[in-house]
Amino acid sequence: MEDKKDVTFFIECKDHxxxxxxxxxxxxxxxxMLVTSxxxxxxNLKKYxxxxxxxxxxxxxRSLFEKVYHMVKKYSLSKKVKLISQLNRGxxxxxxxxxxxxxxxxxxxxxxxxxxxxxxxxxxxxxxKGKGVTLKKDTSNFETAxxxxxxxxxxxxxxxxxxxxxxxxxxxLKPGGHIVIAVPNYKSYDAKYYKSYWAAYDVPRxxxxxxxxxxxxxxDKEGICLEKVIPLxxxxxxxxxxxxKYKNGNMNFIKSFWIGCLxxxxxxxxxxYSSHIYVxxxx
Numbered sequence: 001m002e003d004k005k006d007v008t009f010f011i012e013c014k015d016h017x018x019x020x021x022x023x024x025x026x027x028x029x030x031x032x033m034l035v036t037s038x039x040x041x042x043x044n045l046k047k048y049x050x051x052x053x054x055x056x057x058x059x060x061x062r063s064l065f066e067k068v069y070h071m072v073k074k075y076s077l078s079k080k081v082k083l084i085s086q087l088n089r090g091x092x093x094x095x096x097x098x099x100x101x102x103x104x105x106x107x108x109x110x111x112x113x114x115x116x117x118x119x120x121x122x123x124x125x126x127x128x129k130g131k132g133v134t135l136k137k138d139t140s141n142f143e144t145a146x147x148x149x150x151x152x153x154x155x156x157x158x159x160x161x162x163x164x165x166x167x168x169x170x171x172x173l174k175p176g177g178h179i180v181i182a183v184p185n186y187k188s189y190d191a192k193y194y195k196s197y198w199a200a201y202d203v204p205r206x207x208x209x210x211x212x213x214x215x216x217x218x219x220d221k222e223g224i225c226l227e228k229v230i231p232l233x234x235x236x237x238x239x240x241x242x243x244x245k246y247k248n249g250n251m252n253f254i255k256s257f258w259i260g261c262l263x264x265x266x267x268x269x270x271x272x273y274s275s276h277i278y279v280x281x282x283x
Contacts, residue, residue: 184209
């Protein structure tokens, strides 16, 4: 994937969640994507997830921010299940990669999907098990062409071996099945406004930073076609709130709301929302 002459420095960002370390992002022109450097090796990468502030691995609702996050998450769960049911024209077999604490799978199971989840984080797996969902460590023992739908909700950007993961997604998916991916969009207005403080850079946990072109090109190589792109309009508010905290030391709800609105407004023309859902199909 990497051609050195196509790679240029883009921006330097700080890890605001765990380490305080700085990482550089390089722009790969061929794929129109950003790559985090240096990329921690697998063993060292784990320590960057060891924080109570890493919200997707906990069910904590202590702070106002956590309460808002879980309220929006609860609202979005039924919308996500509705989306996959429409794509599949009914229920079927579902694999959720990076399942976190299992809430999406719990909701899908309620709506009669046959669910399987993968999650490497032990704390998150324990919380999921308490909700009646047992998560696997990886997909290595799964049979070929098992799933109607595979979802990765803000997960693809975390996966170290990106190209091999896409090959594995293709292996696991039935012909005619769908992959549904949600990722941040570094071309959004809120990304440009907050620059190095943009929370969705989230270095070094986010190893890759995608555009529409990069998603299309990465999956085209495996014969998986991009069917449609759906905006995630809530993300601009959530990301702006965190970005304000990183930039100014506090969560300015009024300013965050304004930047979120502005980002969504500008995206009506540019089509570059804070995050996108990509719907892909295996022929």
